[in-house]
Amino acid sequence: MYQPPQFNSKDRAQALEIIRAHPFASLITVDDAGLPFVTHLPLHLEERTEEQGTDDEPRLVLFGHCAKPNAHWKYLKERPQAVVTFLGPNAYLSPQIYPDLARVPSWNYVAVHCTVKATLIEEPEAKDRLLKKLIGDHEPAYKQQWMDLGTEFQHKMLAGIVGFELQVVDLQCKIKINQHRPESHAALHDMYAAGNDDERALAEWMVKLGLKVY
DSSP states (O other), X not given: OOXXXXXXXXXXXXXXXXXXXXXXXXXXXXXXXXXXXXXXXXXXXXXXXXXXXXXXXXXXXXXXXXXXXXTHHHHHHHXXXXXXXXXXXXXXXXXXGSSSSOOOOEXXXXXXXXXXXXXXXXXXXXXXXXXXXXXXXXOTTHHHHHHHTOHHHHHHHHTTEEXXXXXXXXXXXXEESOTTOGGGHHHHHHHHHTSOHHHXXXXXXXXXXTOOOO
């Protein structure tokens, strides 16, 4: 993605925080016609501490699944390289925050893009483990109900999905909250702090970034 240096976060912990707080992702692959094919889906993030990437950090892996009628898994099988995007809080930026009038509106947001290499997960036992990862993320109490539904029902449901493991080979994190315009920080923080959920979350990010908001 377009990465002006003032918005390019090199802090891996910030990227992982965004992914975990906003796990509903866009998985983007090339279809048979050469066009982008997108599936919106929740993904589970794991850090494999026993494995290290080229940066000597634990390797990152994303897990998810799609319905079997969704051709996306076929595209992943044929062309394993894909892109995953996560969009965090985002909000309008009004020119009213500046002390002068020669300004224009913009939009603030935080986002993470991952280049991934996909491996399909098709065995029932492996798909069951994958589902339990997602259950653990979003409703741990449902795990017992899923187990109580019985093997026959579980296998019927598992047959309707294809899972995938997405190994992250490149990670980009963009945090765009007007960092390069310090004259706006106090007014912008006050405006966002009194706003909706996304705006309040951006106000919190301004504090995390150490911007002078008071």
